[in-house]
Amino acid sequence: MLGPFDLSAIQIGAYEPRWFMRYHHISPEEALQIHLDIRSRKSVAIHWGTFILTDEPLDEPPQRLKRALERKGVPRESFLILIHGQTIVLN
Numbered sequence: 001m002l003g004p005f006d007l008s009a010i011q012i013g014a015y016e017p018r019w020f021m022r023y024h025h026i027s028p029e030e031a032l033q034i035h036l037d038i039r040s041r042k043s044v045a046i047h048w049g050t051f052i053l054t055d056e057p058l059d060e061p062p063q064r065l066k067r068a069l070e071r072k073g074v075p076r077e078s079f080l081i082l083i084h085g086q087t088i089v090l091n
Helices: 028-037 060-072
Strands: 008-011 043-046
Touching: 008 028, 028 043, 028 060, 043 060
Parallel strands: 008 043
Antiparallel strands: none
8 A cells, every 4th residue: 555645746648549548648537546546645747738749738637637626526735736837835
């Protein structure tokens, strides 16, 4: 059993088309499930929006993650989605 972890970096991008990418990358919804499974106190979304690597629009991964957080009732502040270049201080 893994966790709990204080901080996790979990990728949310480069997942479409699923028939091909499911063996290599996870979707935002799967990223949220990993966050929950490993009991991460806080996670940071990574691996999205920098390069066009796969078929989903560059801005889709954070939108899907936000919707998944709402659907599961997980507080948004527990899975951070930073804009490129943004810095934060974690205590």
